[in-house]
Amino acid sequence: MGLLVDGKWQDKWYDTSKSGGKFERQASKFRHFVGADDNKFQPESGRYHLYVALACPWAHRTLIVRKLKELEAHIDVSIVHPHMLSHGWSFDDYPGSTGDKLYGKTYLHEIYTLADSEITTRVTVPILWDKKTKQIVNNESADIIRIFNSGFNTLTGNTIDYYPESLRSAIDEINDLVYPNINNGVYKAGFATTQAAYEEAVNDVFGALAKIEQILSSQRYLVADTLTEADWRLFTTLIRFDAVYHGHFKCNIKQIADYPNLFAYMRELYQIPGIADTVNFDHIKRHYYFSHTMINPTQVIPLGPKQDLMQPHGRESLST
Numbered sequence: 001m002g003l004l005v006d007g008k009w010q011d012k013w014y015d016t017s018k019s020g021g022k023f024e025r026q027a028s029k030f031r032h033f034v035g036a037d038d039n040k041f042q043p044e045s046g047r048y049h050l051y052v053a054l055a056c057p058w059a060h061r062t063l064i065v066r067k068l069k070e071l072e073a074h075i076d077v078s079i080v081h082p083h084m085l086s087h088g089w090s091f092d093d094y095p096g097s098t099g100d101k102l103y104g105k106t107y108l109h110e111i112y113t114l115a116d117s118e119i120t121t122r123v124t125v126p127i128l129w130d131k132k133t134k135q136i137v138n139n140e141s142a143d144i145i146r147i148f149n150s151g152f153n154t155l156t157g158n159t160i161d162y163y164p165e166s167l168r169s170a171i172d173e174i175n176d177l178v179y180p181n182i183n184n185g186v187y188k189a190g191f192a193t194t195q196a197a198y199e200e201a202v203n204d205v206f207g208a209l210a211k212i213e214q215i216l217s218s219q220r221y222l223v224a225d226t227l228t229e230a231d232w233r234l235f236t237t238l239i240r241f242d243a244v245y246h247g248h249f250k251c252n253i254k255q256i257a258d259y260p261n262l263f264a265y266m267r268e269l270y271q272i273p274g275i276a277d278t279v280n281f282d283h284i285k286r287h288y289y290f291s292h293t294m295i296n297p298t299q300v301i302p303l304g305p306k307q308d309l310m311q312p313h314g315r316e317s318l319s320t
């Protein structure tokens, strides 16, 4: 784990000394868009490449929307090794990993320095890369899923909209609950280095899960009957919760399996054709339990949980 400073790799853990033990996520650096409004990055088949970790919930969002928007033939993917150790993400061989398909690099930080040899940044996945200009288009998953949602429609002819104009304020409102309290909330709990910071984060996680459980008791998806980006953004945290966040990040007041609505909703999303293929529990568990040695110094990876995610979800009756 580390970061690039003036283009040089430094092996450093997150610094929580100035924030009262709280984990504070750095803002993403590259925020360009693809599509009509930006002349520089036009939608073209085969021009863009996605760098991901199968373990990572943020990268997972981009893989899901790439699949649902039928972009697999147009945007290829390189998958890193699940371990993130002293050199950060690497392209070492591992089942389910691909190596760096574009440049044959060893470490992901070399992709950042290829874009800018003097860069100062954390080295995160996902990255949407432009082969033509050898630049990072965007390394913020919330943006990348919107790029995939609409930026390539002219190429694919797929006009399914996961962020429709008429639902934007409702989606934004859910995202404002889910991002700080759940998606990032589990990290704030797991990376907290004081009891107070941990307790505050965990209480926020379970407060928000209780609200979502209530919403899902009377409606099929987070925004009424329409599957939107808000659902996919929540899904990638839910699917990791019982396997990783409950134990490793100490979010152990309850499991997702203890919430009837959340658990059935998570299974419904998991069972949508193509989605289960984007979920790799080996990469997920191995990444967290093996990489975060200050949380789990033995690097022992737990065997459980054993859950049947294909059992019927029964949520069809909630649609009006």
Ligand SMILES: N[C@@H](CCC(=O)N[C@@H](CS)C(=O)NCC(=O)O)C(=O)O
Pocket (backbone or CB within 6 Å): 001, 002, 028, 053, 055, 056, 057, 058, 059, 122, 123, 124, 125, 126, 139, 140, 141, 142
């Ligand atoms: N805001 C980014 C966050 C991405 C992120 O933090 N990814 C993690 C993996 S789950 C990472 O690569 N961390 C490396 C680090 O922080 O040094 C996004 O949503 O795209």
